[in-house]
Amino acid sequence: MQTELRLVESPAKDWADEKLWRDGASTGRRGEVFALVYRQMQALAGRGQDLDDLVQMAAEQVFRALPRFEDRSALATWTYRICYFTLSKHRRWYRRWFKRFSYASDGYQTDDIDLTRLESSELLEQRERTERLRRALEQVSPKRRMVVILHDLEELEVEEIAAIVGANLHTVRSRLRDGRRLLAQALERDPYFGDAACGEEQS
Amino acid sequence: MKPLRDFDRAEGVRLRRMKASFDADRPGKAELLVAIRRYNQAKSRPGSIFSLRAAWVIAAAMMLTGGALGASSVLKLRSLTPSRLLSVPAHPGEQPRAAHSSGYVVERGGSRLEYSAPAKLTLLPGEHAALIIDNTRTELIGPGIAQIRNAPQAAHWVARFEPQVWVPELETQEALPSTSNNLSAGTKQETDPQDNSKTIRRTAAGHPRAGNLSVRRVDNTAPTAANPLDQSQLDGAWSRAASALRRGDDVAATAALGEISGGSDPAARDAAKLAQAQLDLAAGRRAKAMPVLNELAQSGATPFVRRRAQEIFVNGN
Numbered sequence: 001m002q003t004e005l006r007l008v009e010s011p012a013k014d015w016a017d018e019k020l021w022r023d024g025a026s027t028g029r030r031g032e033v034f035a036l037v038y039r040q041m042q043a044l045a046g047r048g049q050d051l052d053d054l055v056q057m058a059a060e061q062v063f064r065a066l067p068r069f070e071d072r073s074a075l076a077t078w079t080y081r082i083c084y085f086t087l088s089k090h091r092r093w094y095r096r097w098f099k100r101f102s103y104a105s106d107g108y109q110t111d112d113i114d115l116t117r118l119e120s121s122e123l124l125e126q127r128e129r130t131e132r133l134r135r136a137l138e139q140v141s142p143k144r145r146m147v148v149i150l151h152d153l154e155e156l157e158v159e160e161i162a163a164i165v166g167a168n169l170h171t172v173r174s175r176l177r178d179g180r181r182l183l184a185q186a187l188e189r190d191p192y193f194g195d196a197a198c199g200e201e202q203s
Numbered sequence: 204m205k206p207l208r209d210f211d212r213a214e215g216v217r218l219r220r221m222k223a224s225f226d227a228d229r230p231g232k233a234e235l236l237v238a239i240r241r242y243n244q245a246k247s248r249p250g251s252i253f254s255l256r257a258a259w260v261i262a263a264a265m266m267l268t269g270g271a272l273g274a275s276s277v278l279k280l281r282s283l284t285p286s287r288l289l290s291v292p293a294h295p296g297e298q299p300r301a302a303h304s305s306g307y308v309v310e311r312g313g314s315r316l317e318y319s320a321p322a323k324l325t326l327l328p329g330e331h332a333a334l335i336i337d338n339t340r341t342e343l344i345g346p347g348i349a350q351i352r353n354a355p356q357a358a359h360w361v362a363r364f365e366p367q368v369w370v371p372e373l374e375t376q377e378a379l380p381s382t383s384n385n386l387s388a389g390t391k392q393e394t395d396p397q398d399n400s401k402t403i404r405r406t407a408a409g410h411p412r413a414g415n416l417s418v419r420r421v422d423n424t425a426p427t428a429a430n431p432l433d434q435s436q437l438d439g440a441w442s443r444a445a446s447a448l449r450r451g452d453d454v455a456a457t458a459a460l461g462e463i464s465g466g467s468d469p470a471a472r473d474a475a476k477l478a479q480a481q482l483d484l485a486a487g488r489r490a491k492a493m494p495v496l497n498e499l500a501q502s503g504a505t506p507f508v509r510r511r512a513q514e515i516f517v518n519g520n
Contacts, residue, residue, distance in 0.1 A: 034242060035235045042230055056242055130228040133221055152218055153225040184214065198216035 033066070034059050036076065040083045043154055044146060046134045050090065058086040075162055080088070080156075081164045084146060091142060129192050136186035143180030151176050333461055342458040435473065437463060444478070456482065469504035477508050484519060493519060 037059045045054055061082050069078060093166050120201045147164060151172075155163075162172045187193040232239070332343040340433040447456035457479065463474040477499055483492035496519065499512035 031239055034239055038235055038238050039230060042227070047228075052238065052241055055238060056245060059242065126224065126227050129220075130224045131225050153222055178213075184217070187217065192215050193220055195213055195217075198213045198220070 011126070011196045030063065033062060037062055037083060038077055040076070040080050041087065041151065043149060044087050046137070053086055054083075054090055057090070058083045061073070061086065074160075077156075077160050077163055080150070080160075081166075084164050110186055132190055133187075133193065136183060136190070139186045140179050140182045144182065147172055147175040148179035148183055152180070333465070340458065340462075342454065342461055344457065437466070448482070450475045453482070453486065470508075473499060473504040477503070477512055480512070481515060482516070489519065
């Protein structure tokens with residue numbers, strides 16, 4: 001039976017209440033799970049044209065497996081893991097696809113963005129910075145990029161990241177170190193994230 | 204923010220800016236609502252009539268139906284057994300033919316074996332094999348190994364495979380009891396209709412190395428009960444041999460002589476053998492011809508063959 005999702009207001013701490021997710025499958029709760037998946041997938045994949053597809057694939061897996069969810073990890077870690085593997089699988093397929101086809105545009109989604117946020121030039125500039133950051137992240141290999149995002153931007157612990165990506169702690173740390181170095185190289189000449197700009201603020 | 208042990212201060216600034224930009228780009232409530240609306244729309248679309256479960260059911264039903272039809276012989280599956288390969292004639296580019304009966308191999312001494320591919324036959328020096336496929340005869344000259352592999356077409360094209368030894372009789376022109384001893388080379392000499400010995404003499408001067416040779420069918424070639432060639436076939440074979448010698452066609456002459464030697468009449472066989480030996484001598488194949496002549500001189504089937512073989516053998520030495 002299909003039930004429509006609704007987004008309900010829920011205190012942030014409710015994310016940790018896994019029992020609610022597992023037992024209650026109310027449409028409101030499911031809506032919040034969907035929002036969680038959306039946020040996580042958007043953090044991992046950015047706002048590419050395939051974000052909706054990725055979110056729907058991951059959400060389907062999450063909803064299907066939710067009754068079997070066990071308490072061996074936090075719900076957010078579990079959904080992150082599903083998002084990570086959905087994204088990895090999808091990007092592998094896309095790499096093959098991109099060998100034969102290409103987007104007509106630059107591949108970034110511009111529709112359905114919350115336009116009310118783009119009210120001032122400062123916000124426009126902020127959006128431009130974010131896109132530059134995303135482009136720099138795209139230059140890092142996927143596995144390292146994921147670890148950098150999860151650790152430095154999503155602020156997850158190394159142990160959680162190891163559980164998400166299915167690697168041991170040393171591998172995660174190694175990917176993090178290499179990813180940071182590559183990202184710094186990619187942002188070296190950036191007017192906002194580059195060494196010069198950051199050095200000025202430091203001084 | 205985590206402690207930045209691995210960062211210098213500039214990198215710390217960069218990380219803080221990155222984090223700020225990243226957080227600013229997080230989806231707001233409006234964006235989430237739009238995403239949920241799109242998700243609901245996607246889920247509310249009518250699904251394909253071929254859901255995964257339906258596909259499995261249809262596949263299982265087709266398998267069961269196919270199995271039942273196959274078991275009840277309603278569906279006849281193509282078999283890859285050799286019998287199918289043998290029973291289907293395939294002549295490229297021509298009308299379909301009736302299938303041959305299974306071929307056979309005639310061994311030395313006349314014993315016949317059913318053909319079973321692959322057939323392999325060793326031809327000794329001086330021996331000859333006739334590969335008869337669909338009434339087309341291919342002559343193979345030894346020494347060598349003739350082998351027919353089990354190709355699908357060859358399997359039902361092979362009719363007979365017969366190793367044979369030729370016994371033609373070739374005579375030099377001056378040795379013939381001809382009424383015109385001064386015949387020039389290349390002149391065809393027809394049979395004297397009054398000659399009771401039924402001698403056919405044809406010059407072989409067309410052959411570049413044969414000299415003045417003529418083929419003579421001696422009167423010991425009368426058909427016997429065991430001879431598969433009747434008189435008309437034998438005459439035709441001798442005529443073809445003589446014609447080929449005139450043209451200088453060594454292979455065709457050899458083939459025609461081989462036909463003659465296909466019979467079981469020892470006189471005809473030895474005559475063909477003698478002719479072939481003389482042909483070999485004219486062609487410079489002395490090592491091949493001399494043992495044959497020596498054998499014919501000692502154990503030829505007729506006095507004429509023995510005498511001629513003796514003469515040629517002595518002259519050749």
